[in-house]
Amino acid sequence: MARVVFALEASDGAARVGRLSTPHGPVETPVFMPVGTQATVKALAPDELRAIGASFVLANTYHLFLRPGPDLIAQLGGLHRFMAWDGPILTDSGGFQVISLADLRKIDESGVTFKSHVDGTTLKLSPESVMEVEAKLGADVAMAFDTPPRWGTDPTEWKASTARTHRWAERCLRAHARADQVLFGICQGGFDAAARADSARTVGSLGFPGHAVGGLSVGEPKDVLFPMLAASLGALPCDRPRYVMGLGAPEDLVAAVGLGADMFDCVLPTRLGRNGAFFTPEGRRNIDNARFRAEAAPLDRSCDCYCCRTFSTAYLHHLVRVEEILGLRLLSLHNVRFLVRLMERARAAVRAGAYRAFADDFLGRYAPDSASTREARRALRL
């Protein structure tokens, strides 16, 4: 059985380019993975994702466990066939739902009991049951079941959730059995740099073929995010892929790649698309702004996506204003392409040994006056 293998190909400072081989094809890193929680990247069809260069997509264990259920997906040939995506898939474990559905769950040492957000029924997920569900779903990469703490909770809870995540990581490793699937570990550490580094070293020593930084971009300010990210990334093994979960703002990705991250996933491009916002090299914009009413230029002159090659900004403005679904689809398409292309450019810059110049240039144009971009520059000492 083909396994997931990671090979570093180039580096420039902490930034690096690699190749991840999976049973469903190779992936060049750094990579941005669009999120398809319910076995669909919202509003986009697989051929559209392929056309914009998306190589790797996410799905969610908690949501697919609820509907339509892992047995049905297995019966229908597994997640790849079910959603007709023949490229690599990564399944998140449901760990994020510990945060997003915080009011509907209870944690104990054995696992997490959720009150279904769909029908209120009680369901329990444990490290072992999550491994079983992820095996049935059959993604190329499964994620360990973790318990990230919310931003705003106190250090006692960071500590408890980090220690629990470590124990559960070992349980996940023991329970993981599917040979054509690899399991990535997730480190935590709350919002303390030393605890972050400690967690990264702990999880990094367990033998996972890849590691994720969890518990970030959960509402904390940027001057917290980047130091935490640096602490985590700096302590994870260099020879394995380093995946930053939930990161997706362009300035964040540029900073994170510069700090040595290889993989990202985020709902941001698709959610922004559905909510009428789009990325440009100058920053994020809202398409329904009156200033775009008669704008003949595409959303982003430098973009090569179908939307930007074909339609005026005025047309997108019109579609969104009259609530035509094509508008949300096209915006989603463009936003995902924007991040995929950002990673393409980052890889090229690393290969050319010019990552700092690339980051400096990008961050110099992308909302340069925003606190977010300033912190990204600071993280890279630009």
Place this chain on the structure above:
RNA sequence: GGUGGGGUGGGUGAGUGGUUAAUACCAGCAGACUGUAAAUCUGCCGCCUUGACUGGCUACGCAGGUUCGAAUCCUGCCCCCACCA
């Protein structure tokens, strides 16, 4: 011609004596969104004025009246809708 109902801020439409510059929704103007309970949520939305959660002005078809006080009550007029003839 008769009977009944109704005319409220850009639109639809609450409100039947004071706490009402006036509910709500839409439209309009902005903002937010980071391992998706999100095609969602939030703010503003008569005019002028102020550093300000400041001060003032105008407003519920039109005109007049009652009252300390009216979009709300009375009178007349204008207009709209339904039914009857």
